[in-house]
Amino acid sequence: xxxxxxxxxxxxxxxxxxxxxxxxxxxxxxxxxxxxxxxxxxxxxxxxxxxxxxxxxxxxxxxxxxxxxxxxxxxxxxxxxxxxxxxxxxxxxxxxxxxxxxxxxxxxxxxxxxxxxxxxxxxxxxxxxxxxxxxxxxxxxxxxxxxxxxxxxxxxxxxxxxxxxxxxxxxxxx
Amino acid sequence: xxxxxxxxxxxxxxxxxxxxxxxxxxxxxxxxxxxxxxxxxxxxxxxxxxxxxxxxxxxxxxxxxxxxxxxxxxxxxxxxxxxxxxxxxxxxxxxxxxxxxxxxxxxxxxxxxxxxxxxxxxxxxxxxxxxxxxxxxxxxxxxxxxxxxxxxxxxxxxxxxxxxxxxxxxxxxxxxxxxxxxxxxxxxxxxxxxxxxxxxxxxxxxxxxxxxxxxxxxxxxxxxxxxxxxxxxxxxxxxxxxxxxxxxxxxxxxxxxxxxxxxxxxxxxxxxxxxxxxxxxxxxxxxxxxxxxxxxxxxxxxxxxxxxxxxxxxxxxxxxxxxxxxxxxxxxxxxxxxxxxxxxxxxxxxxxxxxxxxxxxxxxxxxxxxxxxxxxxxxxxxxxxxxxxxxxxxxxxxxxxxxxxxxxxxxxxxxxxxxxxxxxxxxxxxxxxxxxxxxxxxxxxxxxxx
Ligand SMILES: Cc1cc2nc3c(=O)[nH]c(=O)nc-3n(C[C@H](O)[C@H](O)[C@H](O)COP(=O)(O)O)c2cc1C
Ligand code: SF4
Ligand code: FES
Numbered sequence: 001x002x003x004x005x006x007x008x009x010x011x012x013x014x015x016x017x018x019x020x021x022x023x024x025x026x027x028x029x030x031x032x033x034x035x036x037x038x039x040x041x042x043x044x045x046x047x048x049x050x051x052x053x054x055x056x057x058x059x060x061x062x063x064x065x066x067x068x069x070x071x072x073x074x075x076x077x078x079x080x081x082x083x084x085x086x087x088x089x090x091x092x093x094x095x096x097x098x099x100x101x102x103x104x105x106x107x108x109x110x111x112x113x114x115x116x117x118x119x120x121x122x123x124x125x126x127x128x129x130x131x132x133x134x135x136x137x138x139x140x141x142x143x144x145x146x147x148x149x150x151x152x153x154x155x156x157x158x159x160x161x162x163x164x165x166x167x168x169x170x171x172x173x174x
Numbered sequence: 175x176x177x178x179x180x181x182x183x184x185x186x187x188x189x190x191x192x193x194x195x196x197x198x199x200x201x202x203x204x205x206x207x208x209x210x211x212x213x214x215x216x217x218x219x220x221x222x223x224x225x226x227x228x229x230x231x232x233x234x235x236x237x238x239x240x241x242x243x244x245x246x247x248x249x250x251x252x253x254x255x256x257x258x259x260x261x262x263x264x265x266x267x268x269x270x271x272x273x274x275x276x277x278x279x280x281x282x283x284x285x286x287x288x289x290x291x292x293x294x295x296x297x298x299x300x301x302x303x304x305x306x307x308x309x310x311x312x313x314x315x316x317x318x319x320x321x322x323x324x325x326x327x328x329x330x331x332x333x334x335x336x337x338x339x340x341x342x343x344x345x346x347x348x349x350x351x352x353x354x355x356x357x358x359x360x361x362x363x364x365x366x367x368x369x370x371x372x373x374x375x376x377x378x379x380x381x382x383x384x385x386x387x388x389x390x391x392x393x394x395x396x397x398x399x400x401x402x403x404x405x406x407x408x409x410x411x412x413x414x415x416x417x418x419x420x421x422x423x424x425x426x427x428x429x430x431x432x433x434x435x436x437x438x439x440x441x442x443x444x445x446x447x448x449x450x451x452x453x454x455x456x457x458x459x460x461x462x463x464x465x466x467x468x469x470x471x472x473x474x475x476x477x478x479x480x481x482x483x484x485x486x487x488x489x490x491x492x493x494x495x496x497x498x499x500x501x502x503x504x505x506x507x508x509x510x511x512x513x514x515x516x517x518x519x520x521x522x523x524x525x526x527x528x529x530x531x532x533x534x535x536x537x538x539x540x541x542x543x544x545x546x547x548x549x550x551x552x553x554x555x556x557x558x559x560x561x562x563x564x565x566x567x568x569x570x571x572x573x574x575x576x577x578x579x580x581x582x583x584x585x586x587x588x589x590x591x592x593x594x595x596x597x598x599x600x601x602x603x604x605x606x607x608x609x610x611x612x613x614x615x616x617x618x619x620x621x622x623x624x
Contacts, residue, residue: 032337070340070358073342074299092261093462093519093523131261135263
């Protein structure tokens with residue numbers, strides 16, 4: 001994705017939201033808003049490119065390196081381009097014993113991609129993730145903010161059709 | 175029917191909205207606190223209740239609160255730990271989603287007790303939709319005068335905000351949580367100083383789990399003594415258990431801490447028994463970090479007594495023959511599950527989640543993951559089992575934060591109780607790769623092809 005620095009700016013309403021969030025912290029502690037603002041940035045710009053991170057740094061008056069540090073530490077941030085819909089399948093113990101490995105394999109075969117890859121049409125990225133706090137409703141995946149639980153092959157088929165028709169499932173963040 | 179203190183009203187239509195919550199007795203504890211109690215009174219009731227932290231370690235909450243430093247002119251903070259990332263645990267999500275005002279009510283009373291005027295709920299980033307539910311409920315609480323300036327004319331001010339993480343188990347550790355809330359990487363801090371002295375922005379801070387804070391509501395309403403009547407010994411009150419794995423009725427249950435493990439697993443009120451009529455092979459009763467129990471130690475202790483769903487009884491036998499209540503993430507394994515594979519899976523988790531600051535944790539978890547991988551995939555040697563034992567022992571106790579221990583314990587317990595199964599992976603790699611195990615008669619496992 002080509003984005004020159006001055007093209008990057010949040011929408012008016014997102015800027016308002018940034019203002020609301022930073023006001024939740026005492027004067028001088030605006031850096032505390034960073035994680036949430038990065039969620040907003042990812043929702044709006046698709047992924048966290050260097051120019052996007054630099055923009056966030058300017059907004060919060062911190063050094064760019066402080067943003068890079070955070071963006072690379074947390075698993076929810078994408079510092080590389082991803083598909084419009086990220087299918088994040090839980091692979092941890094309780095989900096594994098209820099069939100998560102089979103669901104991952106099923107999605108891989110269906111979409112013709114491996115864990116971590118994006119479909120050629122740019123719609124889906126498949127990512128295995130660690131426990132999402134839905135262990136009793138396993139196997140499960142998250143797409144955007146939505147939890148899809150008690151997965152079966154039929155449910156996966158349905159989900160993929162649905163997102164193909166309307167590929168919006170990124171973090172709303174707000 | 176068991177008494178419920180937290181989830182009693184969770185089934186009521188619309189209970190997530192302010193009006194319905196209030197009509198069902200919501201915010202009574204705030205009225206009682208602000209009209210009739212001093213902060214010290216609240217701390218005293220919590221002490222009397224015997225409430226212990228529900229986040230995993232079980233530290234007495236009243237005592238923790240009384241440790242908070244009170245230097246003049248320095249603001250104090252209460253942080254709610256809603257990071258909930260311990261595999262097997264999904265109770266806090268349930269509580270916040272179903273009955274968000276209960277947490278808010280608990281936050282108000284607890285903040286008053288601690289003298290905090292701005293409190294935060296730190297919630298894992300993957301629960302973003304729950305964050306929206308909480309923010310909506312918080313807005314309702316402000317609109318109805320339960321938050322903001324001079325609440326109910328008491329002179330007490332409180333702001334409450336929610337802040338998300340972004341995918342990192344380590345941010346559940348309280349000092350990593352603080353770092354993360356300051357907008358940094360989630361690297362745990364060296365202690366001392368403890369958060370009670372220097373926490374968020376170097377100010378005195380208390381970190382408590384969602385369920386702990388919610389429990390303060392019934393404690394204030396009914397009194398600490400009444401709360402302490404429920405349960406056995408030092409396990410007072412009710413506990414949320416999130417039950418998963420190979421059971422008929424997975425879900426979140428509120429139990430009085432006096433029922434037996436057997437009742438919890440087999441009664442229809444709770445888990446409803448093992449799925450598909452299979453046999454119980456093992457159980458991890460308190461989240462992935464606690465020692466796994468083989469079937470013969472799940473319902474009975476080593477001394478042959480009934481094991482109960484309490485802090486003490488689950489720990490009975492120490493690490494040799496017991497486990498821990500932990501976070502209440504109760505995972506049940508049937509006879510078909512492979513212990514080596516499960517241990518490898520958990521170790522991969524800890525390796526993935528290690529923040530990387532200490533070499534025993536960073537390197538040790540990676541090394542254990544590799545060894546377990548080769549055992550599981552048929553390339554293991556007998557010496558690998560002792561090697562694993564050795565690595566986990568060298569991690570335990572040698573790290574900045576307890577994630578190192580949390581990674582070591584499951585490996586130690588798996589080898590201690592299922593050594594034969596590890597050996598079988600070396601002796602019969604092909605049969606094991608086909609992953610056909612059965613708990614036959616008294617044996618822990620037996621490959622179906624043998
Ligand atoms: C690696 C690690 C992860 C933790 N994760 C959580 C968590 O997700 N939620 C939680 O409440 N406590 C978690 N804890 C425990 C917290 O550090 C802290 O003890 C707890 O929030 C205190 O609250 P409590 O006294 O109310 O239990 C974790 C601890 C460690 C070492
Ligand atoms: S024990 Fe592990 S997670 Fe904890 S501080 Fe050390 S490296 Fe980080
Ligand atoms: S193990 Fe998959 S949600 Fe917990």
